Amino acid sequence: MHIAAALLGCGTDPGPMDAEQAHAAMQLHLDCTVDECRVRRRARDTLVNSGRCVLDQRAIR
Numbered sequence: 001m002h003i004a005a006a007l008l009g010c011g012t013d014p015g016p017m018d019a020e021q022a023h024a025a026m027q028l029h030l031d032c033t034v035d036e037c038r039v040r041r042r043a044r045d046t047l048v049n050s051g052r053c054v055l056d057q058r059a060i061r
Helices: 019-028 038-049
Strands: none
Touching: 019 038
16 A cells, blocks of 8 residues: 555554654644554654654653
């Protein structure tokens, strides 16, 4: 599946993405939570793993 199409639905895991795609996904799913949105969860993990985002201790579970 093409990454742009995969970013649209909250219930679909878009698969691996680069930091630029992850940033776009975070903006696209701004009102979503990582608990409910697979796209935002994948994007956050990508940004954290690349060192571009550091989570607050309250966000770590």
